[in-house]
Amino acid sequence: MSNPSTGAASPAVEEMYQEIILDHYRAKHHSGLRDPYEAEVHHVNPSCGDEVTLRVHLDGDTVRDVSYDGVGCSISQASTSVMTDLVIDRRVDDGLALHDEFLTLMQGKGLVEPDEDRLEDGIAFAGVAKFPARVKCALLGWSAFKDAVLQAGARQHADAPATSTTEE
Amino acid sequence: MTAPTQQREVPAGLGYDVEAVRSQFPILSRTVGDHPLRYLDSANTSQKPQAVIDAITEHYRDHNANVARAMHLLGAEATAAYEGGRARVADFIGAPRPEEVVFTKNASEALNLAAHTLGSRLREGDEVVVSVAEHHSNIVPWQLACERSGATLRWFDITEEGRLDLEAARREGLVNERTKVVSIAWVSNVLGTVHPVAEVAAMAHAVGAVMVVDGCQGVPQLPTRVADLGADLLAFTGHKMVGPTGIGVLWGRYDLLESLPPFLGGGEMIEVVRMTGSTYAPPPARFEAGTPPIAGGAVLGVAADWLADLGMERVAAHEQAITRYALEGLQTIRGLRILGPTEAVQRGGAISFTVPDVHPHDMAQLLDSRGIAVRGGHHCARPLHERLGVQSSTRASFYLYTTEAEVDALVEGVARTITFFGGTP
Numbered sequence: 001m002s003n004p005s006t007g008a009a010s011p012a013v014e015e016m017y018q019e020i021i022l023d024h025y026r027a028k029h030h031s032g033l034r035d036p037y038e039a040e041v042h043h044v045n046p047s048c049g050d051e052v053t054l055r056v057h058l059d060g061d062t063v064r065d066v067s068y069d070g071v072g073c074s075i076s077q078a079s080t081s082v083m084t085d086l087v088i089d090r091r092v093d094d095g096l097a098l099h100d101e102f103l104t105l106m107q108g109k110g111l112v113e114p115d116e117d118r119l120e121d122g123i124a125f126a127g128v129a130k131f132p133a134r135v136k137c138a139l140l141g142w143s144a145f146k147d148a149v150l151q152a153g154a155r156q157h158a159d160a161p162a163t164s165t166t167e168e
Numbered sequence: 169m170t171a172p173t174q175q176r177e178v179p180a181g182l183g184y185d186v187e188a189v190r191s192q193f194p195i196l197s198r199t200v201g202d203h204p205l206r207y208l209d210s211a212n213t214s215q216k217p218q219a220v221i222d223a224i225t226e227h228y229r230d231h232n233a234n235v236a237r238a239m240h241l242l243g244a245e246a247t248a249a250y251e252g253g254r255a256r257v258a259d260f261i262g263a264p265r266p267e268e269v270v271f272t273k274n275a276s277e278a279l280n281l282a283a284h285t286l287g288s289r290l291r292e293g294d295e296v297v298v299s300v301a302e303h304h305s306n307i308v309p310w311q312l313a314c315e316r317s318g319a320t321l322r323w324f325d326i327t328e329e330g331r332l333d334l335e336a337a338r339r340e341g342l343v344n345e346r347t348k349v350v351s352i353a354w355v356s357n358v359l360g361t362v363h364p365v366a367e368v369a370a371m372a373h374a375v376g377a378v379m380v381v382d383g384c385q386g387v388p389q390l391p392t393r394v395a396d397l398g399a400d401l402l403a404f405t406g407h408k409m410v411g412p413t414g415i416g417v418l419w420g421r422y423d424l425l426e427s428l429p430p431f432l433g434g435g436e437m438i439e440v441v442r443m444t445g446s447t448y449a450p451p452p453a454r455f456e457a458g459t460p461p462i463a464g465g466a467v468l469g470v471a472a473d474w475l476a477d478l479g480m481e482r483v484a485a486h487e488q489a490i491t492r493y494a495l496e497g498l499q500t501i502r503g504l505r506i507l508g509p510t511e512a513v514q515r516g517g518a519i520s521f522t523v524p525d526v527h528p529h530d531m532a533q534l535l536d537s538r539g540i541a542v543r544g545g546h547h548c549a550r551p552l553h554e555r556l557g558v559q560s561s562t563r564a565s566f567y568l569y570t571t572e573a574e575v576d577a578l579v580e581g582v583a584r585t586i587t588f589f590g591g592t593p
Contacts, residue, residue: 013537017530022589048529048545049553049560071559073529074589137529 016131017074020124024078029085034067038152043144045136050076052141056148058156063087063095066145075125075134080141082121092149098122099146106135183489184482190569192217203539206574211357211385211518211565212543213407216471220410223470227463235462236436236453250462253469254452260472261402262393263419270418270425270452271465275384276305278403278418279351281455282380285428286349286401287313295346297377299324299332299363300555301356304548306382310351324352324368326555330359330508334367343368347377354386354397355516358549358563359508360491362386362516369398378424384408388567389487389516391480400424406464411471415464418455425451432457483568487517490566490575494519497579498564501593504582507556517566520547523582526589528562534585535562540578 033040037055044051050072057065066084070077083102087095102122105112110130114123128138190196193215198205207215227249233242235250255266263269272278287310290296296310300323314321322342325333332352337343343350350372355362369379381399383392388409394402401424406415420428430437430448434457439447448454475483492512498504498521507520523531528544535542543563546553553560564578583593 013534016533017588026590049550050529051559073527075529131533134529134533 012127012130016127016134018124018127020082020121021074021078024081024121025074028070028077028081030065030067030081030088031069032067033069034065037065037067038155039148041144041148041151043140043147045072045076045140048073048137050137050140052076052080052144054080054141054144054148056145056152058092058149058152061092063090063092063149066148068141068144070141072140073134073137075128076137076140079122079125079138080144082124083141083145086120086122087145092153095149096146099142102142103139105129106138183486184478186486186569186571189478190571192219193569194218194221196569200536200539200541206540206577208564208566208570208574208578209541209543210567210570211408211547211563213413214388214410214567215569216410216412217474219474220412220467220471223467224412224463227466231466232463234459246462246466249466249469250460253465253467256469256472257417258419260392260476261387261419262395265422267450267452268419268422268425270420270455271460271468272416272418272455273414273461274407274416275382275403275405276309276416278405278416279305279380279382280309281418281431282351282401282403282420283309283313284431285455286378286380287317287319288429290314290317290319290348292318293346294319294348295322295344296320297322297324297343297347297350297372299326299352301326301330301332301359301361301363301552302351302353302549303357303382303384304550306351306353307551310349319348320346326359326361326552330356330361330556331514332361332363332368334364334371337371343371343375343377345375347372347375349378349380351380351382353382353384355384355389355518356508356549356552357385357518358520358547358552358561360516360518360520361508362390362514366396366398369400373398385516385518388475390484394419406468406471409468409471410474411468412464415461415468417468420451422451425455428454430457431455434458436460478568486568486570487566488512488515490570490572491515491517491519493572494564494566494575494578497575498582501579501583501586503586503591503593505558507558507561517570518563519565520561520563522558522561523586523591523593525591526585528560530589531562531582531585534588535578535581538577538581538584540574540581542578 037057040055042053052070054068114126116123128134195215231245233246235247254269258266258269327333372379378400380401383402383404387404402419407413437457503524505522509515532544546560586593
């Protein structure tokens with residue numbers, strides 16, 4: 001029976017599974033659903049079954065809390081954890097801008113240089129962009145955040161005269 | 169009723185030279201990075217032998233024309249190839265006549281055809297029975313048919329071992345005088361379980377219900393005789409049985425097919441078209457509107473012949489042997505949970521499993537980095553995963569070209585992945 005010799009996992013995969021990602025996966029930040037909140041969304045990745053229920057609590061123009069309950073792979077769970085670190089206590093418009101910057105990084109096929117000052121631990125996901133099948137995983141929590149924050153914003157402004165909830 | 173055509177004990181000497189078979193599949197000698205390809209995703213789609221690859225080229229190079237309407241030599245050749253494919257597929261599954269073989273684009277379309285046409289007879293109060301272990305393609309079309317008609321969808325549960333729970337079904341009167349259709353998989357694409365189709369068919373027929381069988385995983389692995397299966401309709405797909413993508417089959421008892429209304433409307437499915445109404449062609453043309461997958465049908469015949477030449481008894485024997493070997497190997501890993509039967513008895517060559525603290529997506533990615541191709545997720549069977557209390561699983565699936573060395577690489581790769589994520593295999 002032949003069993004060709006095999007080396008370590010290829011560098012590309014080890015590059016993707018940064019220690020930062022594994023740390024967040026093992027101990028997710030801000031995990032669990034909390035009150036109060038203005039919007040709750042449920043996002044799924046139908047191809048692999050990853051799911052996240054996510055709540056957003058706004059305080060005026062500030063994201064006061066993001067809480068969530070998720071099941072899924074290390075990439076989706078760690079990315080959601082990193083996202084909450086970045087957006088909690090940040091202005092709503094800046095949180096949405098961060099979403100767009102992370103999206104650009106993920107869609108960049110590994111060619112986009114991430115801005116560490118802005119994305120902090122999020123730059124650990126730069127390697128994920130080289131694996132198209134995993135980009136959806138990394139975006140799951142971010143997409144849920146954007147969806148929830150827009151819904152919460154719309155609700156918050158419901159009584160006010162028609163104002164746009166997105167400033168971009 | 170005769171005994172079901174299901175997995176038999178392996179008579180000695182039925183094996184074949186796996187390396188000689190592998191040499192006919194060019195893709196199996198390619199590499200993934202620095203690693204040889206270990207393709208363990210055949211329940212998803214099978215690889216193709218050179219004979220099938222050549223037949224696709226030959227059809228387009230030498231015989232391409234539309235079928236059944238072109239009044240020229242190429243048209244006659246293409247028609248002969250397409251209808252020849254139908255006859256060879258009929259022969260492969262023991263169908264009494266080629267007209268019982270309807271070509272579709274895949275098994276999902278075949279099941280939708282069944283659900284749509286049988287569904288047109290459903291009324292409020294009627295019941296359709298599937299199982300919790302079905303692929304989405306054998307659940308959703310029936311849900312839609314029930315929504316349209318007001319009928320109720322019910323399902324077989326599974327036992328703790330992952331087998332169809334016939335006892336509970338009998339106790340609860342699952343199949344009863346309200347049942348109009350029973351539709352179950354021959355072999356589960358997740359658990360690998362070979363379902364007792366003939367027994368279920370007997371339950372269905374006792375109450376006058378139509379028995380539909382999803383043969384996607386069964387037909388490629390097991391010798392198929394439709395009469396022995398007890399099915400009235402049998403859906404399967406070409407690409408899982410060394411054939412091309414884009415061609416599926418719905419076999420049906422001719423008298424049943426003849427009683428069913430059309431599915432898709434268009435060219436070739438009609439008899440006479442008037443602006444005030446149309447009449448329809450007899451089966452199988454009634455269910456093949458428009459230009460069919462001509463090359464697909466022709467080449468599926470080549471694939472069926474290739475399998476028949478290798479011998480489906482021998483394919484089944486190999487499948488069982490390699491599955492037994494893999495079940496033993498995987499169970500040496502600490503904490504690894506196999507979904508479904510852990511012994512290679514009445515079991516096909518798909519093994520789904522979970523390991524603690526490693527998500528199947530990560531497992532599949534790490535295995536891929538070592539050239540091992542598996543599937544991670546819920547394998548289009550979310551209700552089954554929910555029933556088993558797991559979010560998703562990793563699935564390794566084997567076929568006639570799978571070697572023990574590939575299974576060894578899988579077991580080693582799974583152990584290494586557990587270590588990578590900080591566990592102890």
